[in-house]
Amino acid sequence: MLIEEFDFDLPQHLIAQAPLQKRDSSRLLVLNKNTKLFSDKKFVDFVDLLNTNDLLIFNDTRVIKARLFGKKITGGKVEIMIERILDNHHALAHLKTSKKIFDGTIFEINEDVSVKVVRKEKDLFYIEFNSNLSSYDILEKYGHIPLPPYIERSADKSDEKRYQTIYAKESGAVAAPTAGLHFTDEIFKALNDKKIKYTFLTLHVGAGTFQPVRENDLDHHQMHSESFNVPDKTIQMIDDAKSKNGRIIAIGTTVLRALESKFSEETIQSGFKETSIFIKPGYTFKIVDALLTNFHLPKSTLFILVSAFSGSDTMKKLYQHAIKNEYRFFSYGDATFIERS
Numbered sequence: 613m614l615i616e617e618f619d620f621d622l623p624q625h626l627i628a629q630a631p632l633q634k635r636d637s638s639r640l641l642v643l644n645k646n647t648k649l650f651s652d653k654k655f656v657d658f659v660d661l662l663n664t665n666d667l668l669i670f671n672d673t674r675v676i677k678a679r680l681f682g683k684k685i686t687g688g689k690v691e692i693m694i695e696r697i698l699d700n701h702h703a704l705a706h707l708k709t710s711k712k713i714f715d716g717t718i719f720e721i722n723e724d725v726s727v728k729v730v731r732k733e734k735d736l737f738y739i740e741f742n743s744n745l746s747s748y749d750i751l752e753k754y755g756h757i758p759l760p761p762y763i764e765r766s767a768d769k770s771d772e773k774r775y776q777t778i779y780a781k782e783s784g785a786v787a788a789p790t791a792g793l794h795f796t797d798e799i800f801k802a803l804n805d806k807k808i809k810y811t812f813l814t815l816h817v818g819a820g821t822f823q824p825v826r827e828n829d830l831d832h833h834q835m836h837s838e839s840f841n842v843p844d845k846t847i848q849m850i851d852d853a854k855s856k857n858g859r860i861i862a863i864g865t866t867v868l869r870a871l872e873s874k875f876s877e878e879t880i881q882s883g884f885k886e887t888s889i890f891i892k893p894g895y896t897f898k899i900v901d902a903l904l905t906n907f908h909l910p911k912s913t914l915f916i917l918v919s920a921f922s923g924s925d926t927m928k929k930l931y932q933h934a935i936k937n938e939y940r941f942f943s944y945g946d947a948t949f950i951e952r953s
Contacts, residue, residue, distance in 0.1 A: 613830045635778075642949045645952070650933050666902075667852075667860055670795075671815050671870070673782050673816050676694070677752060679691065690708065692739070695786060695820070707737050761822055762942055778796065813843065821913075836888065840874075844882055872900065873887035891917045892916045907940075
């Protein structure tokens with residue numbers, strides 16, 4: 613498969629630059645897996661699409677303030693995008709600067725914090741914080757919410773709340789699991805009133821999710837790695853839902869990625885694991901039956917994933933419908949509900 617097969621023309625004005633005033637006022641494009649027809653709905657209609665024995669699974673990762681700005685002692689500026697906190701004083705990061713970066717280079721964040729480049733590890737840098745504060749405390753105090761590169765503005769105070777799900781719990785993501793951004797307390801109340809079961813897992817979304825596919829042949833693409841954990845309680849609830857013919861519904865591609873990685877294991881074990889799974893057409897899905905997700909970038913691994921899930925031709929038509937009807941795209945955009953073909 614070639615990357616060009618997953619390209620489409622997206623008008624720039626459809627890329628949502630800010631969230632709507634209310635989370636659940638977004639639109640919802642629904643695919644009927646049997647007729648392949650589309651329905652234009654509102655997100656508040658989502659609960660009506662669910663059946664008694666369905667199980668919703670959410671990603672409870674919490675976005676950290678992963679973007680830092682600093683400068684060399686000589687004055688050169690640097691943007692530090694944390695990929696992953698390793699411990700109280702070390703992290704892996706992307707560094708953006710005009711000059712070549714050497715091992716041992718020191719960047720000053722402010723008078724209390726400096727960052728030393730220890731070594732390069734593939735496309736990332738292993739860095740060390742010099743401060744009395746821990747890594748997480750440094751980011752919380754001096755960091756900025758890492759809005760995606762296609763949002764053409766700086767993060768403001770409101771993004772600290774809106775670029776975060778209302779159920780975010782486990783700190784570690786540098787990008788939001790955006791399908792969950794639509795959920796409100798009112799939606800959860802509606803789920804409870806209808807007795808729809810739901811549970812959580814954790815996948816810490818990395819900045820690699822925004823990296824373009826640089827290989828023309830998808831077989832040569834090296835997928836980024838992310839850390840995830842599927843709790844025993846969630847596995848038990850999945851088994852129970854399956855036994856009652858309920859659908860396993862992933863709230864976002866991060867949940868789908870974590871579940872498919874977990875159920876690819878020969879023996880299901882507890883605890884955090886790494887996954888670099890690349891789901892593309894031809895992949896045999898093991899666990900997820902339906903997916904709620906936002907609209908994704910042309911030629912991205914996420915558009916390739918949804919094409920694998922519901923069929924390439926179907927997804928191209930669905931996206932053409934979304935563009936024609938001016939759905940809002942990407943992180944702060946609208947959502948679509950699709951089932952496995």
